[in-house]
Each structure stands twice: as C-alpha cells, then as structure tokens.
Amino acid sequence: MANALIISAGNNANEYLARHIAELGYTRPAFAASGGEARRRMDAKDFEVIIINTPLPDEFGHELGMDAVQKTDAGVILLAKTATAEQISDKLQDYGVLVLGKPFTAAQFRQAVQMAAGIFRRLALVRAENAKLQDKLAQLRLVDRAKCFLIEKRGMTEAEAHRLIEKTAMDTRKSRGEVAEDILDAEV
Incomplete structure (x- = not known):
C-alpha cells in the first residue's frame, strides 16, 4: 500500500x-x-x-x-x-x-498527487539504476586490483591476468568480482 x-x-x-x-x-x-x-x-x-x-x-x-x-x-x-x-x-x-x-478543484488536487507519485516512482527507478551502476563500478575496481596484484606478485602480463580471471570465472561459475575477491583473499 x-x-x-x-x-x-x-x-x-x-x-x-x-x-x-x-x-x-x-x-x-x-x-x-x-x-x-x-x-x-x-x-x-x-x-x-x-x-x-x-x-x-x-x-x-x-x-x-x-x-x-x-x-x-x-x-x-x-x-x-x-x-x-x-x-x-x-x-x-x-x-x-x-x-x-x-x-x-478536486481534479487539480488529484492531478498534483498523481504527478507527485510519478516523481517518486521515477526517482526510485533512477536510484535503482544508480545502485546497479555503483555495484558494477565496485566490481570493476576489484577486478582491476586483482589484476594489479597478479601483475606485481606473479609476474603476469595484463592480458594473462585478465584471461586468468575470466577463465576462472567461467570454470567456477562465479562472477569476475567474486574471483577477484578470492585472488585477493588468498594472498592476504
């Protein structure tokens, strides 16, 4: 309601x-x-x-x-x-x-309420989209940190680090962010 x-x-x-x-x-x-x-x-x-x-x-x-x-x-x-x-x-x-x-008039008031409710719903959609984009950006940063770790500590090239994260994500059915987290957690 x-x-x-x-x-x-x-x-x-x-x-x-x-x-x-x-x-x-x-x-x-x-x-x-x-x-x-x-x-x-x-x-x-x-x-x-x-x-x-x-x-x-x-x-x-x-x-x-x-x-x-x-x-x-x-x-x-x-x-x-x-x-x-x-x-x-x-x-x-x-x-x-x-x-x-x-x-x-009652009609003007109801129209104003409908407009206000429309503003609320539109803002809710924008906030949900913003949250999705923020999450995606956080995942990209995490993957980049894992790549940097692999390049610095394991001597991989960027392409090799990228390939390792992608392949591990596909093989384990995890997201690239989860694989990146696992890589960073394993070396702590």
Whole structure:
C-alpha cells in the first residue's frame, strides 16, 4: 500500500485531503500538525507523497517542502493561498516541490498527487539504476586490483591476468568480482 503524509493544522483540511487521496490508493495517510512533527515522521518512515497545507503553526511550510525533497524520495506538494503560491512557486519548483494555489478543484488536487507519485516512482527507478551502476563500478575496481596484484606478485602480463580471471570465472561459475575477491583473499 502506498504511503502518504499530510501535514496540516486543520482537521477540516485533513479530512478533505485524506478523502481525495484515498481515491488514488492512499487509504491510510499519516498526519502531522506541525513542521517539527512532520520532520520526525519523515525520519522514521518513507513516504511516496507528502502534502504540506500551509501555513503551519511552527513555520510557514516552504522550508519543510525543500527539506522533504532533499531528505526523502517523496513527491512533495505544497498548498498555499494563490497570491503566496505565485510568489514562492518559482523558488520551490527549482527544488522539485509542486506548488498548488488555494482554492483548487478536486481534479487539480488529484492531478498534483498523481504527478507527485510519478516523481517518486521515477526517482526510485533512477536510484535503482544508480545502485546497479555503483555495484558494477565496485566490481570493476576489484577486478582491476586483482589484476594489479597478479601483475606485481606473479609476474603476469595484463592480458594473462585478465584471461586468468575470466577463465576462472567461467570454470567456477562465479562472477569476475567474486574471483577477484578470492585472488585477493588468498594472498592476504
């Protein structure tokens, strides 16, 4: 089930926002009444969508929006009176915070939530791809260290060291990284 956090000081607003995001699959959102409480909730749990209904009792909420974007993978929506939204939207949009002026229609709100959820999913894909690339890079570094070890300690050429690692990986059905680890561990 998707997780949403609604940050708002008003019970009427909480009910309205919860009712509309429930239509999009966020049936049990978490609530926070202040910026401080919201930050604690964001530290404790991951959210797909964070909705900030400004103003909050302890701060306006735009700093919270910037913090949420920087510290979480959530799509962040900031709700503000239209005049205020126009003043802060350029700065917040540079951070990736969606700004929606109040009053808004239910359709506009649902569309903003869908966009925020799309941002979350796209960011999750990018992070997963980044993790795969980081792992691949770490494996390449490990293989290069093993090659250097074979060249320095066993007098092999680079081609011979490369061939040994490749052939051992195929023969033992291990990855080149695992073979490189075995080579480095055996000589410690």
